[in-house]
């Protein structure tokens with residue numbers, strides 16, 4: 001908090017509807033209440049304020065210019081509800097003295113300017129993903145809030161696959177201070193793949209060389225969920241509520257998200273942010289794409305078919321593993337592990353290991369991969385920005401065990417990693433070679449046909465709008481009501 005913000009003090013009594021409030025602004029927090037017992041007080045940190053605006057009197061005629069109301073102003077702000085979703089609210093305050101009103105508006109607006117928030121946003125919309133309603137999601141949840149926040153939004157609706165990637169790769173982005181998209185994981189993937197390749201092109205870096213450090217895109221990105229699973233958004237905000245996602249962009253707070261670059265023998269195939277998965281999930285991604293008309297249900301249909309088939313995939317996995325406790329902490333808001341890696345990703349001791357066998361599934365999870373269908377995700381202890389993936393190896397076993405795995409994946413409180421046929425390792429780099437019966441890879445939900453790959457984590461390569469995943473709400477009452 002700046003000294004200015006810390007030392008600034010305002011104190012006035014305002015009317016709001018038929019109530020009177022004593023309102024104080026001190027140490028970056030606005031507090032208002034009736035001042036009489038029973039004291040009913042609300043406290044609002046300035047970082048949760050969307051905007052502060054003068055009110056305008058209602059026009060008598062549509063052609064009249066709006067007239068500023070000198071006696072009223074509105075604070076637009078956001079509050080977290082019981083399920084960790086952010087909701088917009090507003091408080092209109094009135095005073096008979098216009099000087100009081102203008103002094104509050106000016107002071108609060110000045111302080112808001114200290115926050116680094118997006119002002120000129122380029123927003124891509126994928127009208128094809130999820131329930132094909134991404135444009136409606138923007139119109140309903142994004143547009144009004146961005147207007148309230150004073151963010152100037154340029155909307156670009158994608159016309160074909162990879163258009164978003166090609167656009168950011170080839171157009172000037174100088175007019176914008178931030179980029180966002182409305183879509184699922186495939187849309188986000190197009191966006192960050194384009195941005196990283198763009199930096200490589202600008203700096204003359206050979207992206208196909210695995211030994212090269214990849215450059216960090218300078219522009220921060222935001223994600224508004226509009227896909228089928230929206231895993232990346234879920235892991236960032238703990239919800240796929242679009243309003244929460246829009247507010248996370250407006251607040252402008254960012255964190256560093258690891259990306260993983262995937263190579264075949266000669267070139268970079270793509271970068272991913274959520275999971276690269278071989279075997280069962282690779283086959284499901286390939287098969288389900290033919291049933292896109294079913295919407296998100298295509299995953300249930302294809303998943304069930306592939307589960308019953310119970311194929312095993314033979315291969316060899318080698319990984320550069322971090323020595324340490326895999327389950328030491330979960331990644332929540334202000335995660336110390338991720339913050340400590342901001343400037344140094346290569347802190348810990350590592351060693352190469354190789355494993356061979358017949359697997360049902362091999363996954364390199366860059367984030368927990370939790371979503372509405374799988375609240376814990378495949379890797380509950382994975383971090384957004386610690387420079388590691390969690391390599392989850394599921395050995396080939398019976399259909400019954402596969403069902404147990406899927407039940408664990410959809411469970412609220414049980415994870416997959418203590419099943420006897422599941423092994424989890426932390427890896428900075430990994431490679432895979434199929435021994436026979438090759439499958440495909442599922443890379444952030446997109447099918448990748450090359451089987452033999454090498455993948456390397458790029459620590460906090462992406463700057464992303466998010467305050468981090470909030471901690472799950474603890475139950476305050478036991479089931480029998482005895483609390």
Ligand SMILES: Nc1ncnc2c1ncn2[C@@H]1O[C@H](COP(=O)(O)OP(=O)(O)OP(=O)(O)O)[C@@H](O)[C@H]1O
Nearest residue numbers: 129130158159160184185186187227228229230445
């Ligand atoms: N205009 C378009 N027409 C066809 N495909 C598009 C278009 N714009 C983007 N795409 C592609 O659509 C595919 C699906 O998009 P996306 O991944 O966002 O939705 P989804 O698969 O339903 O969601 P999720 O990945 O979260 O499950 C992606 O491969 C993306 O590259």
